[in-house]
Amino acid sequence: MPTVRLQISATPAHVRTARLVATAVARRSGVADSALDEIRLAVGEACSRAVSLHEEFAPHEMITVLLEDEGKFVVTVRDLGPVGTESRHTDPLEGFADLPGPDQFLATYSDRMPTGFGLAVIGSLVDDVEIRAAGDGPGTLVRMTWPIGTALT
């Protein structure tokens, strides 16, 4: 059941469309049930990040979510915002180590988590994540991979 390419206009309601599609396709591709909540959350974080970037920088462009399931289940979320809006210090593989701690953001931020928080959630949640500039134009790729079945873990 190879590939699905979903494009959504940059609006919060469609983050739900992306979560729905990613989770449904993951389930049918044979991803373990125990990973589905993780996929739902990670895809939601990646798309929420993309929607905020687009609302600011590219409101009329669509966000792309690519789902592939040959051997592994791979979700790639591509925005068309400027690259590097998160500090390069927010390496998601470092989790929350580089972000302002709770005391700081309680003092500083209101109603939204610091920039980079969504990527840090993804980094803490998903074992196999890659984040890089798309290269062939503006935008960042967030690529997350999960095993299919158990044999491929």
Place this chain on the structure above:
Amino acid sequence: MPTVRLQISATPAHVRTARLVATAVARRSGVADSALDEIRLAVGEACSRAVSLHEEFAPHEMITVLLEDEGKFVVTVRDLGPVGTESRHTDPLEGFADLPGPDQFLATYSDRMPTGFGLAVIGSLVDDVEIRAAGDGPGTLVRMTWPIGTALT
């Protein structure tokens, strides 16, 4: 909640992906609940038709499903198969009048309905349907429109 563009590889499992997305987006766009079963069936027929065409003529190309909800809910299914595989006599707006009748297809066909049957289902089911050659390349567009809410009926 403007636009969703879904592309699926030409495989039966993804007809379900398309049905799921179309129905979920329709519901959130404010299409009447009573129309959702109709949308599910019509989108399924359009995508099943596209998958059979692609399996034969364009197995590695993706089928596109465009969802728009500005004022009306519009679903456009585009295949990349050769145009005119259905006889032009199978005008879906004519329903089943031009298709072989049950006795004929019981005598002639096995296990699948005659070519054009899916389009005839769509034509009988949906008030506002347009079918035409894409023009800008191979393929046919099946465009189906439903009112949003009740004011626009």
Place this chain on the structure above:
Amino acid sequence: MDLSLSTRTEGDRTIVAVGGEIDVYTAPKLREQLIDLVSNGSYHIVVDLEGVEFLDSTGLGVLVGGLKRVRAHDGSLRLVCTQERILKIFRITGLTKVFPIHASVDEAVAASD
């Protein structure tokens, strides 16, 4: 939702209870089941659609194929369906004239051919 199939016999009738979605993805499974039954000599089949949530023209094609196969043995294929949303596709396609459609399995089993 995927397709579920369960088969039992009552006298010379074979009842196939179908659940889930019958579409281009699952129809092959139903087709195989019907082919198997006919190959094994079941020529009077009742397909119980009460558990079906979705049925499209691919599914209809498989039911028509089943009908052709049992007719080749002077058999019968009866449907059980009371759900309006499933009945609708039989009605718009004119297939209500081709399939006997019953309100219960008992009624279908009792019907003579």
Place this chain on the structure above:
Amino acid sequence: MDLSLSTRTEGDRTIVAVGGEIDVYTAPKLREQLIDLVSNGSYHIVVDLEGVEFLDSTGLGVLVGGLKRVRAHDGSLRLVCTQERILKIFRITGLTKVFPIHASVDEAVAASD
């Protein structure tokens, strides 16, 4: 699934029971509710997350915002949550250290600040 909110008071505590999904689409509704409560003088809030099916970082942001607002009035914001899949995001983000999380509304209401 959409967000549902229902509010009641017990003594000087206000309990907000949340149901459905708290995400970038619905979080504004929860934020407004918390802002309204604080504007109307409710400074001791218990947010009951037992009916929540999904919570992401946007939802966390709104809860943190609520906490900041009640703290400005020497108030409290306590959470009720026993669902593992919801607790997980508090745990990985270190927010278990920021929010008191209780196993029941009764326990949260009884807790002193």
